Amino acid sequence: MKNFILGTAVTVMTGLIAGFIFYHSPSKLAEIQEPNVQEPPMEQPLYADEAVDYSLQNNEVNITFDKGKSWLTVPIEKENLFNGEYSGNQEKLMENSYVLTEKRTAFLYSEQDSIKILSSSDQGESWQESVVAEHYPPIRFRKINILNDHFGYVIISGDRTMSQEMSSVFLTHDGGNTWKEANHSNITRLVADGGFIDGQTGFLSFGILNPEQPELHVTQDGGASWSEAEIRIPKKYHKIFVIAETPFKEGNQLAMLVNQGPSGDYSGGKVKGKFLSRDGGKTWEFDGEVQSDE
Template structure:
C-alpha cells in the first residue's frame, strides 16, 4: 500500500514539474481578444485586375502600367473628368470615358470657363505615361451628359457625346479617328434628338446609336453602314411576349459571322425580377434584328 501511495505522489510531482516547464511555451489564449492583424499599405485604389490602371486618390489623377508598383501623374484636373451633367460616384471614372491598354491610355473630358466656351478634349499617351498629348474634339460644345470613347484597333476609334439636354431632348455627336486619336472628324448627324442611351462601332463603317432612357416603351436603334455618312433606324423584331419589357438597346457587338445585341428592361423593369435581358441577332450587319434568347443581366 505504501508503494502505491509513493508511486502516486511521484506521478503528481512529475506532472507539476512538466507543467512548469512546458506551460510557458504554450501559446496564449486569444479568446475574447482582438487579433493583432495589420493590413498591408495600399498605395492607390485599383479598379481592375489589369496591369494598367488609374487612381483618383487625394484628388490626383495617376496611372500605373505595372500593377501599382509605380504611378505616374496625368496632367489633368480630376474635376475636368466629371464636368457636365454627372452626379454619380467621383471616386471612379465615368464608365466608357477612358481607354487603358499597354500601348494607349486616353481620357475624355470637358473643359471651359463657361458653357459657351466649353470644349470636349482627349488627353492620351502612347509611351506609358511619359508624355501626353491633348486633342480638341469639339469646341463650343454644351456641357456633356453621355460620353464614350473606344478604339477597335491601333488606328480606328470613335467618340460619342451628347449635351444641352432639355427634358427628354438633347444634342448628340459622333466623332471618328483613323490615326490613333491624333485627329478626329465628326460624322453626319443622326437628326435624332431623344436622349442617347448607348452606342458604338463594330468596324470602321458600321456604327450604332441607341436612344431613349426616360420611360421608353420600345428600343430605338439607328445604324450607319457608311462610316456615319447616313443613319437609318434599324428594325428590331420583338416577340409579343417581350413588348414593353425589353426597351433599351445596348451597343451591338460581333459574335462569329453575325452581330449580337442585348436589350435591357430600363430602370424600372421588373420582368423576372429585372434580372434578364433579351439577346437579339442580326445577319445583315445591323439593319434588322431577331430575338434569340433571354440572358442574365450580368452576362
C-alpha cells in the same frame, strides 16, 4: 521669537515666488507631451485591382501598369474629367469616359466649352492632347473607344431640355490626332448607348425615360447616313426589353442585348433579351433570354 517669525515669513514668501514662477513658466512636461500638429504626408496609391488600373487619390489621377507597384501621375486636372451636366459620383471615373490598356491610354474630358482627349500610346512616357470639339454645351452622355492604331470614336450629348437633347459622333482615322464629326442622326431623344464595330458600322441607341420599345439607328458608311434598325421583338417581350445596348461581333454575325430599362421587373429585372443580326445591324431577330451579368 522675532527671528522665528521673520524666518517663517521669508519661507512663505519664497514659496509664493517659486509657485508664481512655476505656473507662469513654459512647462517642460507640456512641451514633451504636446502633439505634432503638422499635416501628415499625403498617402500615395498603394494597390490596384488589375495590372492596368487608375487611382483618384490625393485629388489627382494616377495610373499603373504593374498592379500598383509603381504609379504615374496623369497631367490632367481631375475636375475636368467630371465637367458637364452629368458628373457621376466623382469617386471613380465615369464608365466609358476613358480607355486604359497596356497599349493605349485616353481620357475624354471637358475644359471650359471644349471637348478634348488626353492620350498616350507609350504607357504615359509622353502625352498628346487633341481637340474633339471647340465649342459644345455641357455634356451628359460621353463615350470613347479606340478600336485600333487608326480608328476610334467619341459619342457625346448635351443641351438637354426635358427628354430632348443633341447628340454627336466624332471619328478619328489617324489614331486620335484629329477628329471629324459624323453626320447627325437627327434624333433628339436622349442617348442611351452607342458605338462602332469598325470604321464603317456604328450604332446609336435612344430612349432612357420610360421607353416602351428600343430605338436603334445604324450607319454602314462611317457616319455619313443613319437609318433606324428593325428589332423584331416577340409579342411576349413587348414593353419588357426596351433599351438596346451597343451591338458586338459574335462569330460571323452581330449580337445585341436589349435591357429592361431602369424600372424593369420581368424575372426580377435580372434578364435581358439577346438579338442577332446577319445583315450588319439593319434587322435583328430574337435569340433568347440571358442573365444581366453575362
